[in-house]
Amino acid sequence: MDNRSGLSLDLPSVAAMTWIRVDAAEVAELGVALAETGADLLLMGDPAADRWALGPGESGPALEELLGGWRRVRLALGGSLSELGEAAVGAGALYLDTEAGVSGSLFGGSW
Amino acid sequence: MTGLPPMPGNPGGVRVVADRLHATARRLDALGRVLARLRDGATWEGVAGEEFGVRLRAAVPVLDAVGARLGGAVAPLRALADALEEAQAVIAVAVQDESDADQAYAVLEDRAYALVVAGSGEDDPALLLVRHLQQEQVRVQAGARARHGAAAERFREADSCCARVLRSLSVDEVADSAPYRLLAAASTVGHDVATLGLVSATVPELRPVAAAGEAAGVAADTALLVAYGEGDWAELGGSAALMATGGMGAVLRRGAVAGAERTAQGAVSTRYLTTRQRLALGAAAEARASRDAVRAALDVPPARGTPTALTGGPAVGTVRAPVAASGLAAGVRDAARAGAARGRAAVAAQLDRAFRDDWRLATANGPAAQRLYTGGASLQVGTAAARATRPVTEAEPAGR
Numbered sequence: 001m002d003n004r005s006g007l008s009l010d011l012p013s014v015a016a017m018t019w020i021r022v023d024a025a026e027v028a029e030l031g032v033a034l035a036e037t038g039a040d041l042l043l044m045g046d047p048a049a050d051r052w053a054l055g056p057g058e059s060g061p062a063l064e065e066l067l068g069g070w071r072r073v074r075l076a077l078g079g080s081l082s083e084l085g086e087a088a089v090g091a092g093a094l095y096l097d098t099e100a101g102v103s104g105s106l107f108g109g110s111w
Numbered sequence: 112m113t114g115l116p117p118m119p120g121n122p123g124g125v126r127v128v129a130d131r132l133h134a135t136a137r138r139l140d141a142l143g144r145v146l147a148r149l150r151d152g153a154t155w156e157g158v159a160g161e162e163f164g165v166r167l168r169a170a171v172p173v174l175d176a177v178g179a180r181l182g183g184a185v186a187p188l189r190a191l192a193d194a195l196e197e198a199q200a201v202i203a204v205a206v207q208d209e210s211d212a213d214q215a216y217a218v219l220e221d222r223a224y225a226l227v228v229a230g231s232g233e234d235d236p237a238l239l240l241v242r243h244l245q246q247e248q249v250r251v252q253a254g255a256r257a258r259h260g261a262a263a264e265r266f267r268e269a270d271s272c273c274a275r276v277l278r279s280l281s282v283d284e285v286a287d288s289a290p291y292r293l294l295a296a297a298s299t300v301g302h303d304v305a306t307l308g309l310v311s312a313t314v315p316e317l318r319p320v321a322a323a324g325e326a327a328g329v330a331a332d333t334a335l336l337v338a339y340g341e342g343d344w345a346e347l348g349g350s351a352a353l354m355a356t357g358g359m360g361a362v363l364r365r366g367a368v369a370g371a372e373r374t375a376q377g378a379v380s381t382r383y384l385t386t387r388q389r390l391a392l393g394a395a396a397e398a399r400a401s402r403d404a405v406r407a408a409l410d411v412p413p414a415r416g417t418p419t420a421l422t423g424g425p426a427v428g429t430v431r432a433p434v435a436a437s438g439l440a441a442g443v444r445d446a447a448r449a450g451a452a453r454g455r456a457a458v459a460a461q462l463d464r465a466f467r468d469d470w471r472l473a474t475a476n477g478p479a480a481q482r483l484y485t486g487g488a489s490l491q492v493g494t495a496a497a498r499a500t501r502p503v504t505e506a507e508p509a510g511r
Contacts, residue, residue, distance in 0.1 A: 032402045038391055052120075052124075053120060055118065057270030058270055073176075074285075
């Protein structure tokens with residue numbers, strides 16, 4: 001089976017000039033961490049809900065501002081991490097395909 | 112006489128917020144360090160690889176800034192929780208003492224009134240004793256008020272200190288600009304007002320208000336989309352690799368059913384989610400599923416780690432040599448065909464049930480989730496069909 005179609009998916013790859021140890025499971029795990037963090041950022045609730053606990057002073061509004069006053073970056077970062085996560089999981093699967101190809105050649109299998 | 116006010120707030124709740132911020136800051140810090148290692152240790156190739164690298168480089172400083180913003184609030188919040196707890200304890204006792212003394216004073220006043228009615232003069236020993244006891248209660252009340260005031264003042268100082276730190280943390284490179292805040296607020300308020308539309312069905316006077324609110328919300332959303340690139344469906348176009356693999360279809364379908372649960376009464380929506388939030392949840396669920404698939408593939412023992420086993424096909428030991436059809440008796444062949452047909456029908460029924468089950472969940476989440484699910488299912492079917500269709504424009508290389 002020709003695996004070049006799999007390699008042409010335009011997923012991230014590491015250049016040959018730099019050596020970096022890549023483990024498919026770790027890359028996939030990183031992808032999940034990125035995607036989950038991205039989702040959590042996008043799902044952050046209403047900061048006003050936490051305000052009441054701080055009592056009657058100035059800290060309540062200040063906390064609300066701290067938690068809610070970076071909406072734009074939060075949404076952008078959440079979306080970006082989600083996409084990075086998807087790409088990393090895809091890259092993990094791609095590395096796995098590549099390892100499988102090496103394994104196939106060692107065992108005399110064909111692609 | 113009015114009683115002393117209690118101190119509102121919840122120290123335990125403040126500590127929960129601080130713990131959450133601490134955990135989030137640590138998580139972002141750990142993620143930032145991993146991404147920084149990747150950023151510094153690798154060069155990315157290809158269009159998507161370069162894009163990946165660019166986003167990686169952009170994400171690291173933002174993660175650092177957000178981690179500093181949220182993590183910096185942990186210590187002042189914990190100090191505030193301690194101050195609030197101490198103040199509440201002192202104030203609760205002061206409030207009780209003041210209330211008790213107030214009631215005791217009132218009882219003594221009744222006693223003094225009875226003595227006066229009975230003919231006692233102000234120099235009567237019994238009345239003098241009552242007046243003395245009343246003065247004691249007044250002193251108790253004064254002491255309680257003083258402790259209340261001092262505790263409230265100590266809390267005000269702690270609160271002021273905490274607020275100062277929180278405000279300084281809020282002025283950073285990730286803070287929203289003033290125009291953006293106006294638009295975001297208009298979007299929220301507009302859509303909140305638009306929910307009056309449900310009420311206006313029975314209260315016609317509210318109909319124009321709801322319509323104006325929705326218009327304001329939509330206008331603000333449009334401005335956010337145009338000026339700041341905040342759009343739900345705009346996100347879809349960027350994931351070309353996912354579109355190519357059919358992964359986006361799964362993301363859409365998983366996102367469409369997020370926030371809905373199966374109950375004995377049917378599917379119910381348990382949480383309102385925007386389309387963008389659904390997409391993120393779908394992406395995370397799909398990432399977990401892909402990660403599990405990678406893990407499962409890596410769990411294959413080395414001796415069985417053939418290419419087909421690694422990529423989801425059967426291992427060598429499970430592959431049976433094909434048996435020529437001519438070698439089978441007609442009855443056996445028919446039975447095999449019937450069995451295969453039953454198997455296909457069972458699988459189709461199972462898939463159909465799964466589809467209908469998910470569709471019910473998406474339906475419970477509303478029309479937007481339904482559109483998401485339909486889009487995802489169409490994308491998956493389309494991708495599968497594209498894979499199954501052999502391209503006719505490419506000529507077979509000679510010698511294969």
